[in-house]
Amino acid sequence: MREFGELLRTHRIGAGLTQQQLADFAMVSVRAIRDLECGRTRSPRAETVRLLAEGLRLDEGSRADLQQAGGRAAGRTAVAPPAPAGSSGVIVGREAEAAALTALLTEGRPGVGAPGARDVSGRVPEARGGAGVVFGAPLDRTSGRLITITGVGGVGKTRLALEVAGDLHFRHGWSVLWHPAQASPSVDDEQNTVLVTDQRPDPRLLEEHPRLRIVVTALAPTGLPGEHVFPLGALGDDAAVRLLLTHVHRVRPAFKPEPANQAALMGLVHELDGLPSALEFAAGWFMVYSPQHLLERLRSNPLDPTSAHLRDALRRSLSTLDDEGRELLARLAEGEDAGHSAPMRDLCVRGLVRRAGPRYEVLNLVRAAVREPVSGPHLAAGVALTWPV
Template structure:
């Protein structure tokens, strides 16, 4: 990110001013000369003694710091937030309370929080497969912004209550006003109009919108961030419990196992089964949670054996753990949304062993490069493939569950109707 500054150190205007000045190697005196301001004014703003910098002062500083584009917008937004923060107001509205810990998403939380609070993004969609943890991630980001930056959070479960009537829209914009606010539209996959967002952004200058969706809508000015499953361990770690426990998918699975089986330890003899379980379930948080729900009656090795016979028929345990549906439901829904061309390409890629590049996908599909690469992009956004950096560029793999699905006769109709 922009200089790697943490959220805590960049939300205040004075601190952001100091960071920008030092980044280009200016002293307070030199910046004051360039901005035609006094060095005392610079010193007072950086120390926080000046709480409400004038708009013209902020413009002069931005010019002197040679800020453009998003960097300039973020700088000006920080000054507005500083001013707004000093105005009398009610306590900021808190986000919903999380029902469980988040594991393995530290980097994603930091990136999203900085994109909103530091870099000035106002509209972001987090897209991915059902059960990949979109809602939990966004909830963590909302909590971070609320606690460290004092933002209000408005949360709308779009799947349950799609759309906003004109009356509710007006009430929402009035209640938000000018304060820094994060509006979360959870599950907003259809029915979200760009005009609604434009109206809210105009009326609420401190508003940012964060959307979760299995399939993102095309919204002007918005950023789409695909959320991949958690990293899974390679076979080389199967006999190293210490290294294995540092991998994201394993960390999450172990956190579930230890809650259900207090005192559980990852012993060397059970480590290969735990690693295999994470690989079979592709590091999908929802699938790992569901599998862990059976750990009171089945060991990891027994679970691996059951999944080898058919991972799509592992139902929720009788005492529902987390309320998850069966493992294949989310995958089947994602496949149902593919076009015929995307589905055909995915089947071809699933039949190929190992990983592949965008150029490989073009060659395998036999279609025009732009069309093939667009299909890869959609498969990535849908969460059916994952990407990773390599020496020769970005490479991809098809989820193991997809490979199993296409290799199992008659499995797809079962998935498509699963609840």
């Protein structure tokens, strides 16, 4: 049998989580995770094992293996999701998106004013202040109950889903299921339930369970009937600076924003597109760089201070495009104004480009990933670590 620490580390890395991220998701201290992974602690409490399994969103088989490695009998666990991290229980900069997504799920149909949400066609019937509103089309039995959060890798789709699931469970009393699409989840039809998955769900689940809602986190829409697409964009400037400082204070607690470094902090979030994962990894460099020096390094190569996981996530986003989308993105990366088109809408839904006044622009990190020459192994599932030209 594999040691608990080794198995925990394998699952964490496979999920693309840092120790701090897993600690936030699972309500377990970073020190406890570090001690478990290095073997300093060999007999975790049953509650710790449960929280870690929930934070990792393990399927039943993997959960049982983790429980067995920890010396615990496998069994059915509570449905409570990992609680959101951060001050006041809300993830930094996503208050509006979390409220809109919660409203969509609890109302059971599209609601006015939810930022960024669209139906599967991508149409937005009305705009107020530049934000889209959700479609209010007539509902069938499944319409409005399947929501797909789309966006580029590292934008925080899973983190938003965790936030909303926690709100539904703790404030509204819903049951929460973390389940892979390959298995059939056990749904209690006596209570409202939300299933969170990063796989294409079986649409029959919504027909069979009328009180079920499904939230999918994906790079692109699933295309299933009745789907509502919720594109998640990068953080705005102020929110991005707040999130960057939150992470910086974990490595430099005494760091303070001041007039002398304010321009550099704003420059950092611009270079990193306000992408939460990029901001988190860049914050680690504050241990050795001043904001000004880090900004100089970013301007020469914005991917330089990020993690291999984020690089792979960006390339995985690129690999999902068809030939037309790839060609359009390459043209946009070279500064061409490509106008408005269905492929452009698709790039927006995937979070690879964004509106900049009357034009569209490619995210800075995406442009760097497009241009960066890559050689070496392939990602899992045969995704090449190269940009097709």
